[in-house]
Amino acid sequence: MSENLDFLGQLDPDDPKQASQQIANKLRAAILTRRLSPGDKLPSQPELAARYGVARETVKRALELLRAERLIVTRQGSGAFVRAQTQRAVELRPHIEAAFERPHVTIDFAGFSGETLRDALAEALDKVRVGRLAPETIAVRVLISDMTVPMALPSRAETQADDPAVRERAERITRRAADGIIDQVAELGDLGLIRSAMAEVRMHRASPLFKLYILNGEEVFYGFYPVVERTVSIKGEPLAIYDLMGKDVPLFHYAVTDDDASHGTQFVEASRQWFDSVWSTIAYRYEG
Known part of the structure; x- marks a missing residue:
């Protein structure tokens, strides 16, 4: 040069x-x-x-x-x-798998449903089952919006207002993902493949606008949910809604470095503080 x-x-x-x-x-x-x-x-x-x-x-x-x-x-x-x-937008799955190479795995997620996390975890946990990955402990925390209470999003497009029927559809999606994460992690503990396996889900009343993953307290993946208008089937009838699109959302990666003043280190620390603050204050237990 x-x-x-x-x-x-x-x-x-x-x-x-x-x-x-x-x-x-x-x-x-x-x-x-x-x-x-x-x-x-x-x-x-x-x-x-x-x-x-x-x-x-x-x-x-x-x-x-x-x-x-x-x-x-x-x-x-x-x-x-x-x-x-x-x-710059990164794929989550290989980083989830890399996180499982540590003896003690921690994963925190905040967002809409956790479908991406559920699917990424499935691949890593399959490798634990066959002995290709062997962590000693796994602790997963999931923060999702409570779709049983009024939300700004998702909503009916025509009125831009909360609609219980639209939320019921969203609630089914979030429950499938949350229950899947809980069941996958619990199975490893039940099989005796891991000394300690814990997955806990809590809910809050804020609309989901972004997704956040914190891996082993050292890496953060962050992405925004675009709001799009689309037509879905609600009780057998087509309905235009404003929805949150999480699939293929670009995720941006931040990692802790040796420099406490680096952008990555500060972003990870701020993310951890934000997650812990919500988890310990306004979040409440998910009843699956």
């Missing part, structure tokens, strides 16, 4: 952060401000080491931080590249 790299700045000798964290911060800022655009190749490790007057190992640690935040990808023999925009 031969162009001028002055936009990457210099290390601050008075900054208490490690050199690798400072370098990661410089590169992250360049990526987020589009000085380095999606698909761009980063300066090579030798170039960065020379620029900042550090060892290549220090640069490698900085790049690892950015890779953990899914800001860059590395290609063997080619170097590191800014993750393309189309790649």
Whole structure:
């Protein structure tokens, strides 16, 4: 990479952060401000080491931080590249499976129904059954909206108002997903395949507008539910409703790094605090 790299700045000798964290911060800022655009190749490790007057190992640690935040990808023999925009949305399933490689698995979910989580868990739990994954404990917490009470969404499109019949349909969907998660996790405990297996569902009265997954307290996946108008069958009759579309919603990934000030670390911590606050205050037990 031969162009001028002055936009990457210099290390601050008075900054208490490690050199690798400072370098990661410089590169992250360049990526987020589009000085380095999606698909761009980063300066090579030798170039960065020379620029900042550090060892290549220090640069490698900085790049690892950015890779953990899914800001860059590395290609063997080619170097590191800014993750393309189309790649920023991530697939949940492989990360769920990776979470099960830990001895103690924790998964928190907040959203509409948990259908995506149920299906992703099914694959990971199948691998536990056949011995390909062997966690010691599993704890799953699920926060979903209580569709037995009036909601802004989903709603009847014509009036934009709450409709009990529309909510009944949504309640069936959420119950299927919640019960599926509870049953899947409980089965592993009943079979004696895991020392401790727990799945708890709580409900609240707020409309679902986003979905949030927290894996092992270290990774967060976050996505918005688009509101769309569509026609569904309610008691055998077509009805136009405003609905929440969760299938194939882009999920964006944040991960804890060694830098407490990094965007990923702060987002994960804020997500955990938000989830715990709702769980311990306005949420109440789901009666399946």
